[in-house]
Amino acid sequence: DQSHLAYSVGITLDRFIKLKQSDFPFASGELSQLLRDIALAAKIVNRETNRAGLANIGGAFGQTNVQGEEQQKLDVIANIRFMRALSKGGEVCAIVSEEEDAVVDLQNNSGKYVVAIDPLDGSSNIDVNISIGTIFSIYRRKSPIGSPILLEDIMQPGSEQVAAGYVLYGSSTMLVYTTGFGVNGFTYENSLGEFFLSHPDIQAPKSGTIYSINEGLQLEWEKGIADFVQSCKEMKMQSRYIGSLVADFHRNLLKGGIYLYPSTLKNPSGKLRLMYEANALAFIIEQAGGKASEGKQRILDIQPKNLHQRTPLIIGSVELVEQVERMMNPME
Numbered sequence: 001d002q003s004h005l006a007y008s009v010g011i012t013l014d015r016f017i018k019l020k021q022s023d024f025p026f027a028s029g030e031l032s033q034l035l036r037d038i039a040l041a042a043k044i045v046n047r048e049t050n051r052a053g054l055a056n057i058g059g060a061f062g063q064t065n066v067q068g069e070e071q072q073k074l075d076v077i078a079n080i081r082f083m084r085a086l087s088k089g090g091e092v093c094a095i096v097s098e099e100e101d102a103v104v105d106l107q108n109n110s111g112k113y114v115v116a117i118d119p120l121d122g123s124s125n126i127d128v129n130i131s132i133g134t135i136f137s138i139y140r141r142k143s144p145i146g147s148p149i150l151l152e153d154i155m156q157p158g159s160e161q162v163a164a165g166y167v168l169y170g171s172s173t174m175l176v177y178t179t180g181f182g183v184n185g186f187t188y189e190n191s192l193g194e195f196f197l198s199h200p201d202i203q204a205p206k207s208g209t210i211y212s213i214n215e216g217l218q219l220e221w222e223k224g225i226a227d228f229v230q231s232c233k234e235m236k237m238q239s240r241y242i243g244s245l246v247a248d249f250h251r252n253l254l255k256g257g258i259y260l261y262p263s264t265l266k267n268p269s270g271k272l273r274l275m276y277e278a279n280a281l282a283f284i285i286e287q288a289g290g291k292a293s294e295g296k297q298r299i300l301d302i303q304p305k306n307l308h309q310r311t312p313l314i315i316g317s318v319e320l321v322e323q324v325e326r327m328m329n330p331m332e
């Protein structure tokens with residue numbers, strides 16, 4: 001088994017990034033450094049996540065602990081850690097984060113990259129010890145280096161991503177990323193403090209038997225979605241839904257399946273955010289041979305209009321996503 005071999009040979013994330021640096025058209029090392037900055041913040045968040053129960057940092061934001069220090073929720077801590085890593089690193093000029101209302105302009109005009117990030121997704125799972133994740137997208141700025149950032153640097157469609165990835169804080173912690181040359185996964189080895197290549201060149205199965213959707217919202221779905229889920233049941237597929245996007249996505253990526261967060265009556269654009277949830281996973285699934293759609297359109301082709309805009313997300317094995325698209329658009 002190839003992945004086991006790579007693991008036992010021990011290719012660390014740092015070494016892998018270095019080996020792959022020549023893949024980049026502008027191989028000056030900044031993107032490599034940026035990926036390493038993200039990996040470092042991920043290690044810190046992993047540590048905080050692991051001791052969340054012990055350190056009593058799973059509690060509500062705003063409370064103070066016995067030392068009188070402000071107690072912070074883990075998603076706030078994660079945001080601070082990633083913000084710090086990205087701003088100290090020097091490669092980034094602006095950040096869009098789920099935890100920040102506005103664009104964070106780092107006032108670093110020499111930074112080449114813009115990062116969109118959900119520092120800790122699946123927040124409802126934090127307090128109950130279920131997998132959570134970090135999701136990130138990296139774009140090259142459009143405006144000239146050395147000048148102040150412009151709106152066009154920020155509002156780029158997902159097709160412009162130069163790299164994207166996620167960290168899954170699960171039964172193991174993993175970092176999975178792409179720079180547009182396939183998808184590779186790394187597993188964190190706690191005692192060594194390193195990510196090791198464990199899942200080289202991940203390929204999404206063309207089809208699968210898993211479907212993941214919040215069925216509690218069934219009465220709010222449009223007909224195509226309801227028809228698809230009914231067909232999953234008729235085929236006796238497996239229903240699996242953690243309610244933690246990274247974890248649901250990761251399982252389906254490896255095993256074959258589909259994740260859906262469709263439009264509902266209450267939320268016509270669904271729940272998930274285009275810029276820091278959907279786009280990164282869409283880039284990854286396409287790089288792995290799968291597909292991501294909002295029903296009609298490719299996720300990566302959506303031109304964002306505002307930072308926190310939502311999009312329906314149908315993502316996973318190519319044959320299953322295409323089946324949903326056909327059921328949602330029966331006249332075409």
Ligand code: AHM
Nearest residue numbers: 121122123124214243244245246271
């Ligand atoms: P969050 O950004 O507030 O954590 O919400 C995103 C999460 C995803 O991880 C998950 O897939 C989805 O919300 C679950 O939503 P629901 O509880 O409506 O099924």
Ligand code: MG
Nearest residue numbers: 098118121122
């Ligand atoms: Mg989120």
